[in-house]
Amino acid sequence: MSITELKSKFKEIIDDSNDKESLEQFYWAFKTSKEVDLWDTLSVSQKKYVLNSYEESFSEENLIGDETVKERLKKYFGNKMD
Numbered sequence: 001m002s003i004t005e006l007k008s009k010f011k012e013i014i015d016d017s018n019d020k021e022s023l024e025q026f027y028w029a030f031k032t033s034k035e036v037d038l039w040d041t042l043s044v045s046q047k048k049y050v051l052n053s054y055e056e057s058f059s060e061e062n063l064i065g066d067e068t069v070k071e072r073l074k075k076y077f078g079n080k081m082d
Contacts, residue, residue: 013077 001009017023032041042050056062 016078 032038
């Protein structure tokens with residue numbers, strides 16, 4: 001997918017969303033990614049959660065396939081993931 005296509009899809013998702021919390025998360029994710037290291041913005045408990053998740057990812061039983069991830073994202077975002 002080209003950069004132009006990605007921007008277009010992203011704009012569609014944003015335009016179709018009425019979920020203030022999700023929109024704020026998208027906003028802050030992009031804003032902070034340009035300004036600071038995201039890791040530095042996390043609380044101690046958030047960092048522990050990320051590190052624990054990372055460790056758990058080494059166990060095959062904790063992993064899910066990419067198709068499962070795509071299905072879950074489609075349920076969350078609707079058909080905008082196509």
